Amino acid sequence: MTHTVLIVDDSKLARIVVGKALVALQPEWKRLEAGNADDALALMTVEAVDVAIVDFNMPGRNGLELAEDIRKQFPTMLIALATANVQDEIIAQARALNATFVPKPITEEGLKGFLSGAALKLRQRG
Protein backbone atom coordinates (compact mmCIF):
# COMPACT_ATOMS: atom_id res chain seq x y z
CA MET A 1 0.00 0.00 0.00
CA THR A 2 1.23 3.49 -0.85
CA HIS A 3 1.67 5.94 1.98
CA THR A 4 2.02 9.69 1.77
CA VAL A 5 4.77 11.67 3.47
CA LEU A 6 4.80 15.45 3.79
CA ILE A 7 8.15 17.27 4.06
CA VAL A 8 7.85 20.65 5.81
CA ASP A 9 10.92 22.89 5.66
CA ASP A 10 11.44 26.54 4.71
CA SER A 11 14.68 25.54 2.97
CA LYS A 12 14.15 24.19 -0.54
CA LEU A 13 17.56 22.53 -0.37
CA ALA A 14 16.64 20.75 2.86
CA ARG A 15 13.38 19.52 1.25
CA ILE A 16 15.36 18.16 -1.70
CA VAL A 17 17.80 16.38 0.65
CA VAL A 18 14.94 14.79 2.63
CA GLY A 19 13.24 13.87 -0.65
CA LYS A 20 16.39 12.10 -1.86
CA ALA A 21 16.68 10.12 1.38
CA LEU A 22 13.00 9.14 1.02
CA VAL A 23 13.52 7.97 -2.57
CA ALA A 24 16.33 5.73 -1.33
CA LEU A 25 14.48 4.39 1.73
CA GLN A 26 10.80 4.29 0.74
CA PRO A 27 10.68 4.73 -3.05
CA GLU A 28 6.99 3.77 -3.22
CA TRP A 29 5.77 6.48 -0.88
CA LYS A 30 4.14 9.55 -2.31
CA ARG A 31 6.11 12.71 -1.41
CA LEU A 32 4.56 16.11 -0.78
CA GLU A 33 6.28 19.35 0.24
CA ALA A 34 5.36 22.50 2.12
CA GLY A 35 7.52 25.55 2.92
CA ASN A 36 5.79 26.59 6.15
CA ALA A 37 3.34 25.48 8.85
CA ASP A 38 0.25 27.08 7.29
CA ASP A 39 0.83 25.50 3.88
CA ALA A 40 1.46 22.14 5.57
CA LEU A 41 -1.86 22.22 7.46
CA ALA A 42 -3.74 23.36 4.35
CA LEU A 43 -2.23 20.49 2.36
CA MET A 44 -3.21 17.99 5.07
CA THR A 45 -6.87 18.89 4.70
CA VAL A 46 -6.86 18.02 0.98
CA GLU A 47 -4.42 15.10 0.95
CA ALA A 48 -4.40 12.08 3.25
CA VAL A 49 -0.95 12.42 4.85
CA ASP A 50 0.38 9.47 6.90
CA VAL A 51 3.82 10.78 7.83
CA ALA A 52 5.14 14.32 8.38
CA ILE A 53 8.83 15.27 8.54
CA VAL A 54 8.92 18.76 10.03
CA ASP A 55 11.80 21.24 10.34
CA PHE A 56 12.01 23.00 13.72
CA ASN A 57 13.33 26.51 12.97
CA MET A 58 10.99 28.04 10.36
CA PRO A 59 9.65 31.54 9.82
CA GLY A 60 6.10 31.83 11.22
CA ARG A 61 5.17 28.92 13.44
CA ASN A 62 8.05 26.58 14.31
CA GLY A 63 8.03 22.80 13.90
CA LEU A 64 6.90 22.08 17.46
CA GLU A 65 3.96 24.48 17.14
CA LEU A 66 3.05 22.80 13.85
CA ALA A 67 3.34 19.34 15.44
CA GLU A 68 0.96 20.50 18.19
CA ASP A 69 -1.58 21.64 15.59
CA ILE A 70 -1.21 18.40 13.64
CA ARG A 71 -1.81 16.35 16.81
CA LYS A 72 -5.12 18.17 17.44
CA GLN A 73 -6.46 17.36 13.99
CA PHE A 74 -4.65 14.13 13.18
CA PRO A 75 -3.92 12.34 16.47
CA THR A 76 -2.34 9.29 14.84
CA MET A 77 -0.13 10.96 12.24
CA LEU A 78 3.50 9.85 12.44
CA ILE A 79 5.66 12.94 12.97
CA ALA A 80 9.43 13.52 12.91
CA LEU A 81 10.96 16.79 14.10
CA ALA A 82 14.18 17.59 12.21
CA THR A 83 16.68 19.92 13.91
CA ALA A 84 20.33 20.37 14.87
CA ASN A 85 19.04 22.09 18.00
CA VAL A 86 19.49 19.24 20.48
CA GLN A 87 18.38 21.16 23.56
CA ASP A 88 16.76 18.99 26.25
CA GLU A 89 13.60 21.13 26.26
CA ILE A 90 13.10 20.78 22.51
CA ILE A 91 13.61 17.02 22.55
CA ALA A 92 11.28 16.72 25.57
CA GLN A 93 8.58 18.76 23.82
CA ALA A 94 8.93 16.62 20.70
CA ARG A 95 8.53 13.48 22.85
CA ALA A 96 5.50 14.91 24.63
CA LEU A 97 3.88 15.36 21.20
CA ASN A 98 4.85 11.81 20.29
CA ALA A 99 7.16 13.12 17.56
CA THR A 100 10.49 11.46 16.76
CA PHE A 101 13.63 13.58 16.90
CA VAL A 102 15.74 13.38 13.70
CA PRO A 103 19.15 15.13 13.60
CA LYS A 104 19.94 17.76 10.97
CA PRO A 105 21.63 17.73 8.51
CA ILE A 106 19.28 14.97 7.37
CA THR A 107 20.97 11.85 6.03
CA GLU A 108 19.59 8.53 4.84
CA GLU A 109 21.14 6.96 7.96
CA GLY A 110 19.53 9.51 10.28
CA LEU A 111 16.09 9.07 8.74
CA LYS A 112 16.21 5.28 8.50
CA GLY A 113 15.10 4.48 12.06
CA PHE A 114 12.11 6.80 11.97
CA LEU A 115 10.98 5.59 8.53
CA SER A 116 11.22 1.88 9.27
CA GLY A 117 9.31 2.45 12.51
CA ALA A 118 6.70 4.44 10.60
CA ALA A 119 6.42 1.76 7.89
CA LEU A 120 5.86 -0.89 10.56
CA LYS A 121 3.18 1.12 12.37
CA LEU A 122 1.38 1.88 9.11
CA ARG A 123 1.42 -1.82 8.19
CA GLN A 124 -0.05 -2.78 11.59
CA ARG A 125 -2.82 -0.25 11.13
CA GLY A 126 -3.55 -1.81 7.73
Added chain:
Amino acid sequence: MSTPAVDLSELEHDALTELVNIGVSRAAASLRNMVGEQVTLSVPSVEVVSRKAAAILIHEREAGELVAVRQDFEGAFSGRALLIFPQSNSLALVKAVTGDELAAVEVEAMESEALSETGNVVLNGCLATMANMLRRPLTMSLQQVLRGDGALFFELAERTDDNGVVLFLYINFSISGRDIRGYIAMLMDLPSLEALKVLIGEFIERVMGVDDLGALA
Protein backbone atom coordinates in the same frame (compact mmCIF):
# COMPACT_ATOMS: atom_id res chain seq x y z
CA MET B 1 21.77 50.73 -2.03
CA SER B 2 24.58 49.74 -4.44
CA THR B 3 24.24 46.58 -6.49
CA PRO B 4 26.41 43.80 -5.07
CA ALA B 5 29.16 42.62 -7.42
CA VAL B 6 28.80 39.03 -6.23
CA ASP B 7 25.34 37.82 -5.56
CA LEU B 8 24.10 34.46 -4.42
CA SER B 9 21.52 32.56 -6.43
CA GLU B 10 18.28 31.64 -4.68
CA LEU B 11 19.49 28.09 -4.03
CA GLU B 12 22.92 29.28 -2.79
CA HIS B 13 21.22 31.72 -0.45
CA ASP B 14 18.92 28.92 0.74
CA ALA B 15 21.88 26.56 1.29
CA LEU B 16 23.88 29.19 3.21
CA THR B 17 20.87 29.99 5.43
CA GLU B 18 20.47 26.27 6.15
CA LEU B 19 24.20 25.90 6.96
CA VAL B 20 24.04 28.85 9.35
CA ASN B 21 20.83 27.49 10.85
CA ILE B 22 22.43 24.13 11.60
CA GLY B 23 25.61 25.75 12.97
CA VAL B 24 23.71 28.14 15.23
CA SER B 25 21.27 25.44 16.38
CA ARG B 26 24.16 23.30 17.60
CA ALA B 27 25.78 26.31 19.24
CA ALA B 28 22.47 27.09 20.98
CA ALA B 29 22.41 23.56 22.38
CA SER B 30 25.90 24.15 23.85
CA LEU B 31 24.79 27.48 25.32
CA ARG B 32 21.74 25.77 26.79
CA ASN B 33 24.05 23.37 28.61
CA MET B 34 26.05 26.28 30.00
CA VAL B 35 23.08 28.29 31.28
CA GLY B 36 20.72 25.42 32.14
CA GLU B 37 17.75 27.05 30.43
CA GLN B 38 16.25 26.87 26.98
CA VAL B 39 17.77 29.14 24.35
CA THR B 40 15.35 30.41 21.70
CA LEU B 41 16.65 31.31 18.24
CA SER B 42 15.23 33.30 15.36
CA VAL B 43 15.49 32.16 11.75
CA PRO B 44 18.85 33.40 10.41
CA SER B 45 18.92 36.44 8.18
CA VAL B 46 21.52 36.31 5.40
CA GLU B 47 22.07 39.43 3.32
CA VAL B 48 24.64 40.76 0.88
CA VAL B 49 24.70 44.47 1.61
CA SER B 50 27.01 47.46 1.28
CA ARG B 51 29.23 48.21 4.27
CA LYS B 52 27.20 51.33 4.82
CA ALA B 53 23.96 49.37 4.96
CA ALA B 54 25.54 46.84 7.37
CA ALA B 55 26.59 49.63 9.73
CA ILE B 56 23.06 51.03 9.61
CA LEU B 57 21.52 47.58 10.24
CA ILE B 58 23.69 47.09 13.32
CA HIS B 59 22.93 50.55 14.62
CA GLU B 60 19.18 50.14 14.08
CA ARG B 61 19.08 46.83 15.94
CA GLU B 62 20.73 48.04 19.12
CA ALA B 63 21.04 51.66 20.09
CA GLY B 64 22.39 51.29 23.65
CA GLU B 65 25.74 50.21 25.05
CA LEU B 66 26.72 46.75 23.89
CA VAL B 67 29.20 44.11 24.89
CA ALA B 68 30.48 41.64 22.32
CA VAL B 69 32.71 38.63 22.14
CA ARG B 70 34.52 38.75 18.83
CA GLN B 71 36.34 35.98 17.03
CA ASP B 72 37.99 36.31 13.63
CA PHE B 73 38.22 33.27 11.39
CA GLU B 74 40.51 32.46 8.49
CA GLY B 75 40.71 29.75 5.89
CA ALA B 76 39.17 29.26 2.44
CA PHE B 77 37.01 32.21 3.49
CA SER B 78 37.57 34.57 6.36
CA GLY B 79 35.60 37.01 8.39
CA ARG B 80 34.46 37.97 11.81
CA ALA B 81 31.91 36.41 14.15
CA LEU B 82 30.38 38.10 17.16
CA LEU B 83 28.15 37.24 20.05
CA ILE B 84 26.52 40.50 21.08
CA PHE B 85 24.45 41.49 24.13
CA PRO B 86 23.16 44.73 25.55
CA GLN B 87 25.66 45.71 28.27
CA SER B 88 22.73 45.71 30.72
CA ASN B 89 22.27 41.92 30.21
CA SER B 90 25.87 40.98 30.70
CA LEU B 91 25.86 40.36 34.45
CA ALA B 92 22.69 38.27 34.15
CA LEU B 93 24.46 36.12 31.58
CA VAL B 94 27.51 35.72 33.79
CA LYS B 95 25.23 34.67 36.67
CA ALA B 96 23.49 32.17 34.41
CA VAL B 97 26.73 30.52 33.24
CA THR B 98 28.24 30.45 36.72
CA GLY B 99 25.14 28.77 38.14
CA ASP B 100 23.96 31.60 40.41
CA GLU B 101 26.47 30.55 43.02
CA LEU B 102 28.70 33.61 43.10
CA ALA B 103 28.30 36.74 45.21
CA ALA B 104 27.61 39.94 43.27
CA VAL B 105 31.18 41.16 43.65
CA GLU B 106 32.55 37.87 42.31
CA VAL B 107 30.14 38.00 39.35
CA GLU B 108 31.55 41.40 38.41
CA ALA B 109 35.12 40.19 38.73
CA MET B 110 34.36 37.19 36.53
CA GLU B 111 32.43 39.13 33.90
CA SER B 112 34.99 39.37 31.11
CA GLU B 113 36.25 35.83 31.57
CA ALA B 114 32.76 34.31 31.65
CA LEU B 115 31.62 36.29 28.59
CA SER B 116 34.76 35.32 26.75
CA GLU B 117 34.26 31.63 27.46
CA THR B 118 30.57 31.76 26.52
CA GLY B 119 31.45 33.48 23.25
CA ASN B 120 34.13 30.93 22.57
CA VAL B 121 31.73 27.99 22.98
CA VAL B 122 28.95 29.55 20.91
CA LEU B 123 31.07 31.02 18.08
CA ASN B 124 33.43 28.07 17.78
CA GLY B 125 30.51 25.65 17.80
CA CYS B 126 28.78 27.53 15.05
CA LEU B 127 31.86 28.08 12.84
CA ALA B 128 33.18 24.53 13.29
CA THR B 129 29.84 23.03 12.20
CA MET B 130 29.80 25.26 9.11
CA ALA B 131 33.45 24.46 8.29
CA ASN B 132 32.76 20.73 8.59
CA MET B 133 29.73 20.90 6.33
CA LEU B 134 31.70 22.91 3.75
CA ARG B 135 34.68 20.55 4.21
CA ARG B 136 37.21 23.34 4.68
CA PRO B 137 39.08 23.97 7.92
CA LEU B 138 38.81 27.38 9.53
CA THR B 139 41.32 28.80 11.98
CA MET B 140 39.69 30.74 14.77
CA SER B 141 41.48 33.60 16.53
CA LEU B 142 41.37 33.99 20.30
CA GLN B 143 38.18 35.66 21.39
CA GLN B 144 38.15 39.26 22.50
CA VAL B 145 35.61 41.05 24.67
CA LEU B 146 34.68 44.48 23.30
CA ARG B 147 32.43 47.22 24.60
CA GLY B 148 30.85 50.00 22.61
CA ASP B 149 28.47 50.09 19.69
CA GLY B 150 27.87 47.77 16.75
CA ALA B 151 29.74 49.81 14.14
CA LEU B 152 32.85 49.63 16.29
CA PHE B 153 32.72 45.81 16.61
CA PHE B 154 32.80 45.41 12.87
CA GLU B 155 35.19 48.32 12.38
CA LEU B 156 32.67 49.73 10.00
CA ALA B 157 32.59 53.23 11.37
CA GLU B 158 35.81 54.41 9.73
CA ARG B 159 34.91 52.87 6.40
CA THR B 160 31.41 54.14 5.81
CA ASP B 161 32.59 55.85 2.61
CA ASP B 162 33.56 52.41 1.28
CA ASN B 163 31.05 51.15 -1.28
CA GLY B 164 32.21 47.52 -1.09
CA VAL B 165 29.70 44.84 -0.16
CA VAL B 166 29.77 42.43 2.75
CA LEU B 167 27.91 39.26 3.59
CA PHE B 168 26.02 39.99 6.78
CA LEU B 169 24.40 37.21 8.81
CA TYR B 170 22.53 37.55 12.05
CA ILE B 171 20.35 35.53 14.39
CA ASN B 172 18.50 36.75 17.47
CA PHE B 173 18.45 34.65 20.59
CA SER B 174 16.98 34.83 24.05
CA ILE B 175 17.25 32.73 27.19
CA SER B 176 14.00 31.52 28.82
CA GLY B 177 13.44 32.47 32.43
CA ARG B 178 16.25 35.05 32.33
CA ASP B 179 16.14 38.56 31.03
CA ILE B 180 18.85 37.83 28.49
CA ARG B 181 18.75 38.43 24.78
CA GLY B 182 21.30 39.15 22.14
CA TYR B 183 22.41 38.17 18.73
CA ILE B 184 25.03 36.27 16.81
CA ALA B 185 26.42 38.11 13.80
CA MET B 186 28.91 37.27 11.08
CA LEU B 187 30.51 39.49 8.52
CA MET B 188 32.57 38.51 5.47
CA ASP B 189 34.06 40.71 2.78
CA LEU B 190 33.93 40.36 -0.99
CA PRO B 191 36.85 37.93 -1.66
CA SER B 192 35.48 35.66 1.07
CA LEU B 193 32.02 35.85 -0.40
CA GLU B 194 33.40 34.73 -3.78
CA ALA B 195 35.23 31.80 -2.14
CA LEU B 196 32.18 30.92 -0.06
CA LYS B 197 29.97 30.93 -3.16
CA VAL B 198 32.22 28.25 -4.71
CA LEU B 199 32.14 26.13 -1.52
CA ILE B 200 28.37 26.46 -1.25
CA GLY B 201 28.12 25.29 -4.86
CA GLU B 202 30.20 22.21 -4.00
CA PHE B 203 28.10 21.61 -0.89
CA ILE B 204 24.88 21.75 -2.93
CA GLU B 205 26.34 19.30 -5.46
CA ARG B 206 27.34 16.91 -2.68
CA VAL B 207 23.98 16.86 -0.95
CA MET B 208 21.85 16.89 -4.08
CA GLY B 209 23.87 15.09 -6.72
CA VAL B 210 24.77 16.76 -10.00
CA ASP B 211 21.90 15.11 -11.94
CA ASP B 212 19.30 16.83 -9.81
CA LEU B 213 21.00 20.18 -10.31
CA GLY B 214 20.65 19.71 -14.05
CA ALA B 215 16.97 18.93 -13.62
CA LEU B 216 16.45 22.09 -11.58
CA ALA B 217 18.19 24.43 -13.99
